Amino acid sequence: MAIDDQDLAAATVGASPGAPTAAGWIARAGVMALIGWTVLCYPTNVLSPFTVGGVEANAASEAVIFAVIGLSLNVLIGYVGTISLGHQAFVGIGAFTSAYVVTEMGQEFFIAALVAALVGAAQAALLGAVSLRVTGLYFGLITLSYGIMTQESIFQIESLTGGTAGQPAPRPLGFESDFRYYYLCLIVLALVVFLDWRLIASKGGRALLALRENPRVAATWGINVKAYTVLGFAVSGLFAGLGGALLAHRDTNVVANPFGLNLALVFILMTVIGGLRNRAGVVVGAAFFALLRNGELLEILHVDNLFASDPINLTAEVLPLVLGPIMLLLTITLFPGGFGQLTSTLGRWLRGGSFKFVKADKEVQITDVRA
Amino acid sequence: MSAPEPMPTEPTTLLQTHNVNIRFGGVQALRDVNIQINEWEIVGIIGPNGAGKTTLFNCITGFYAPTSGRVRYRGEDVTDLPVHKRTNLGMGRTFQNVGLVKSSTAGENLKTAQHLEVDYDPLAGIFGSPRTFDVEQHTTDRARAILDLMGLAHLEDTRVQGLPYGVLKRLELAAVLATDPDILLLDEPGSGMGPEEAEELGDLLLKLREEFELTIVMIDHHVPLVTRISDYMYCLNFGEVLTEGLPDDVRRHPEVVRAYLGDDPDEVQ
Numbered sequence: 001m002a003i004d005d006q007d008l009a010a011a012t013v014g015a016s017p018g019a020p021t022a023a024g025w026i027a028r029a030g031v032m033a034l035i036g037w038t039v040l041c042y043p044t045n046v047l048s049p050f051t052v053g054g055v056e057a058n059a060a061s062e063a064v065i066f067a068v069i070g071l072s073l074n075v076l077i078g079y080v081g082t083i084s085l086g087h088q089a090f091v092g093i094g095a096f097t098s099a100y101v102v103t104e105m106g107q108e109f110f111i112a113a114l115v116a117a118l119v120g121a122a123q124a125a126l127l128g129a130v131s132l133r134v135t136g137l138y139f140g141l142i143t144l145s146y147g148i149m150t151q152e153s154i155f156q157i158e159s160l161t162g163g164t165a166g167q168p169a170p171r172p173l174g175f176e177s178d179f180r181y182y183y184l185c186l187i188v189l190a191l192v193v194f195l196d197w198r199l200i201a202s203k204g205g206r207a208l209l210a211l212r213e214n215p216r217v218a219a220t221w222g223i224n225v226k227a228y229t230v231l232g233f234a235v236s237g238l239f240a241g242l243g244g245a246l247l248a249h250r251d252t253n254v255v256a257n258p259f260g261l262n263l264a265l266v267f268i269l270m271t272v273i274g275g276l277r278n279r280a281g282v283v284v285g286a287a288f289f290a291l292l293r294n295g296e297l298l299e300i301l302h303v304d305n306l307f308a309s310d311p312i313n314l315t316a317e318v319l320p321l322v323l324g325p326i327m328l329l330l331t332i333t334l335f336p337g338g339f340g341q342l343t344s345t346l347g348r349w350l351r352g353g354s355f356k357f358v359k360a361d362k363e364v365q366i367t368d369v370r371a
Numbered sequence: 372m373s374a375p376e377p378m379p380t381e382p383t384t385l386l387q388t389h390n391v392n393i394r395f396g397g398v399q400a401l402r403d404v405n406i407q408i409n410e411w412e413i414v415g416i417i418g419p420n421g422a423g424k425t426t427l428f429n430c431i432t433g434f435y436a437p438t439s440g441r442v443r444y445r446g447e448d449v450t451d452l453p454v455h456k457r458t459n460l461g462m463g464r465t466f467q468n469v470g471l472v473k474s475s476t477a478g479e480n481l482k483t484a485q486h487l488e489v490d491y492d493p494l495a496g497i498f499g500s501p502r503t504f505d506v507e508q509h510t511t512d513r514a515r516a517i518l519d520l521m522g523l524a525h526l527e528d529t530r531v532q533g534l535p536y537g538v539l540k541r542l543e544l545a546a547v548l549a550t551d552p553d554i555l556l557l558d559e560p561g562s563g564m565g566p567e568e569a570e571e572l573g574d575l576l577l578k579l580r581e582e583f584e585l586t587i588v589m590i591d592h593h594v595p596l597v598t599r600i601s602d603y604m605y606c607l608n609f610g611e612v613l614t615e616g617l618p619d620d621v622r623r624h625p626e627v628v629r630a631y632l633g634d635d636p637d638e639v640q
Binding site: 194195198199201202203204205206207209210213214216217218219220221222223224225228231235 | 432433434453454455458459463464466470471472473474475479482483484486487489491493494496497498499503507546547550
């Protein structure tokens with residue numbers, strides 16, 4: 001996983017007492033191998049640490065796709081400093097675009113995914129232009145209605161989306177099986193992680209971080225605040241479009257129904273609880289919520305009957321919206337770095353530092369959530 | 372940087388405001404302000420709180436649009452240009468309440484401030500074009516060099532938040548230098564400093580002018596500092612230019628003394 005500059009800086013501080021012993025390195029290698037094994041071999045029957053079938057592989061694919069979407073929302077909330085309650089529409093537009101390009105225009109998946117990413121970027125840029133005029137709570141309202149409007153109107157146009165029957169979205173050649181599709185998702189996630197890393201390591205990302213915190217200072221440093229805000233939205237839309245395309249072809253048929261407000265809330269929860277501006281944290285947070293939502297996590301932990309029986313009858317689908325707000329509260333009050341706080345501690349240790357827990361900057365994080 | 376205009380109003384004039392007026396509702400914050408800053412000059416702007424000094428800076432740098440009047444830079448009318456374009460022309464400014472990205476490190480701040488110097492398209496950066504890696508290395512090196520010059524090299528990887536005020540002020544100055552300005556507009560660079568620190572700041576500004584061929588406009592309440600290093604001085608009061616001239620003359624001007632420095636002129640010493 002790519003590493004934040006800040007993490008690196010912290011890592012050098014953590015490493016000062018002395019390099020780990022040989023046993024320490026073996027332990028680190030073991031943990032690394034375990035993580036790699038779980039991520040890479042999860043959906044394969046032979047080497048998997050779990051007993052898995054197509055259902056589990058699809059659930060794992062969803063976790064990876066949610067990670068892509070989480071990184072997309074992280075650009076918006078973490079870098080641009082605005083909120084989107086209509087992110088399910090960003091994803092949905094990507095999903096329908098990709099399905100349409102493959103089914104109705106007879107193109108390859110890879111072309112369709114590219115088109116979906118570009119369309120996603122374009123519609124996000126449009127919303128970004130609106131954000132220049134309307135900010136704060138009212139912009140939140142606009143994104144909220146944008147999401148609902150998209151689901152209720154654009155996604156219902158039969159010639160584009162197939163209406164209630166949905167738009168077929170076949171798997172790309174060579175990735176037809178559920179197991180192989182998981183690896184396609186991983187490849188796209190790696191691509192998005194790379195783009196996000198380069199964004200933050202280059203002038204565009206620096207401009208976004210500056211204008212999020214202080215647009216006046218950003219402008220005096222020569223940053224075109226309006227243009228970069230729109231750029232930030234476009235990058236977020238690009239990632240969301242890719243995530244949507246992956247989601248579409250995983251399900252092999254896209255319908256409008258899942259792209260409701262419920263999903264938008266899960267996206268926000270998983271990103272903030274994952275840890276804003278922390279790539280690994282967002283990925284872990286998103287995967288956690290995806291697996292919670294599709295019931296996979298409960299199954300792995302053998303607690304799937306705990307919530308789905310009398311007197312508490314919570315289906316896995318609504319569980320994120322019950323646990324999420326509690327975790328959000330904890331994130332804001334006690335654990336400002338979210339999952340990212342844990343992943344960076346682990347990351348530091350894996351790179352040879354001590355296992356030291358560094359609390360994230362509270363003040364800065366709170367202002368994000370308030371945005 | 373832009374070449375000299377064909378017909379400058381005066382060959383050495385860098386910055387000029389022409390009858391600048393600005394009104395916020397019922398308050399006339401600036402009234403017919405005319406100031407002129409020549410190249411290589413250090414110009415001090417003094418005046419009591421609420422005199423409109425920062426408002427004037429905001430008009431010059433583009434945060435406020437004057438109700439009437441023009442701002443000229445190198446003979447060119449920049450009144451309608453947005454802030455970042457004026458930066459591109461060579462204006463650099465600091466803020467009263469420290470203009471830095473507090474959640475980033477000092478090094479990151481200086482890299483961000485070099486925005487216009489970083490020579491690649493932001494999209495090329497995102498998609499990881501190989502050239503951007505080289506340019507980034509150069510940006511990092513330059514940030515380091517400027518930090519070094521300002522004696523802040525040890526803070527490169529330190530988060531800005533929580534640093535002492537004096538260090539922040541110095542770092543802010545470093546960041547503005549990173550934008551490669553021709554003119555520095557400093558809003559109270561000496562605030563919160565004791566007499567010794569102010570003395571040091573004065574020396575630093577003189578050195579920077581020498582090194583970077585800068586023109587400097589500074590607002591400050593620290594009258595000894597301003598009079599020591601300024602070549603010319605303006606005093607604002609109630610949004611108007613009360614008087615202007617050589618620092619010592621302005622400082623002793625009876626109206627200035629009455630309006631700003633108290634009734635006893637000896638206090639100034």
